[in-house]
Structure formats: structure tokens, C-alpha cells
Amino acid sequence: MFTDNKFSPSEPMLKARMRQIIGIIDNYLYAHVGTIVMQCLVVPSQGGNTDSDLVQKASAPAKKAIEAIESLSVASPYLLGSQLSIVDFYLIPLFIYLSQTSEFEVITGQTPKLRSWWDKVNQLENVKKVTV
Template sequence: MRQIWAIIYSYFYGPAIENIVIERLIVPSQGGQTDEATVKNAIAPAPTAIEAIESLAAGSPYLLGSEASIANFYVIPIFIYISQTPDFEVITPQTPKLRTWWEKMS
């Protein structure tokens, strides 16, 4: 659980929320245009972080097995937003356990 938390905190939250979600969802909702360079730069490190989480995850029914943990509650809000962007498909193709987990959680 702590490893997943550390990966999210150190490598995934910033690119996912501060760059992808802000640029894809917030900026256009306020009349602006998405900065594609910012999104592209944020997408580059995201699969590495997600694949690291995938390697630690049990994925059934929760990230780390049969009980919900803090790890679930760290990933869920990020996935809520990032899944609303087309970049979710770019970031998660190599993470079948996370995708299955997300389908169940959502």
C-alpha cells in the first residue's frame, strides 16, 4: 500500500491531475484551449507509474486483494478524472489488472 501511495505521490498525481486533467477538462471548460505540449509531456511518464502500480496490484476486488486499503482511495479520485480524458486509453493499455479493477470500482 505504501509503495502504491509513493508511486502516485511521486510520479503520477502531478502529471495526471496538474497537467492532463487541468489541460483537458478545466482549461476548455473555462473557454481556453488545451496546451497539447503540456499534455504530451505529462503523458510520457504516466505509463511507467501506472505499470509500476500494476506490478504491485492484486486487482481483485481491490487493488491489494480482498479488502479496501488507502491505496484504492488514492487511485480512485485520479482515475475518476483521468478516465474522462482520451489520454486514459494511452496511459493504461498495458495494465489489465488496473483496468479490470477500475471497471469494478466505477
């Protein structure tokens, strides 16, 4: 899956956990965050009105997916422990955009480990470069 393993954990259990979280992001989070971001950020920036129904319908499953990731992550300080991994890089862009919406607080309200993780990774120089 990932050729050089630089950002992939060596422990089989952590590698499996990484793939599990990536699966949740792919199958249960990505599209819903996309809907929220499109409706809350993109549509208004182009003069349109946010479809609150779409945002509400996307928020509940996004919250459920975030809570599932919370239950699987260590977030101390990174999702799988002390080293940044592919799964951190995979989730960071979604949090960059989601954190710019009013739904961020509701969706992440019951996920203290992920909120702590976000506070940490949001301060990384490379993350700061792409969020400016």
C-alpha cells in the first residue's frame, strides 16, 4: 500500500489501525465533510446561499465517523502515538476545511483526543504553510 514505510507504523496492530481509520475516512467521512465545506464555505463565497438541510444531513454521519476515529486513535500526540503517520496526513486536510465551518464545534464536540490532536498538528510548520 505504502512503498517506503517512512510514515507507516512498523507494528502490525498499529498498521491495521491506520488502515482502519483510513477506511473510515474514505467510506464514512470524506463525502460528508465535502458536503459541509461546499455548503458552508464554497457556495457562500460564490454568492449562493447555504443549504442548511444538506449541512444538517451531512453533520450527523460526519460526527459519527469522527467519534469512531476518536475511539480508535491514541492522539498522544498523533493519531497512532508519538510519530506522525500517513493517517495524520490523511485527516489533516479534512480538519483544515472543517475547522473553518460552524459545524466543526458540533462534529468534534465529543472527541477530546481529536481536538487535542488537531491543536497539536495545526501548529506544525508544514500545516501552517498550507493554511495561510
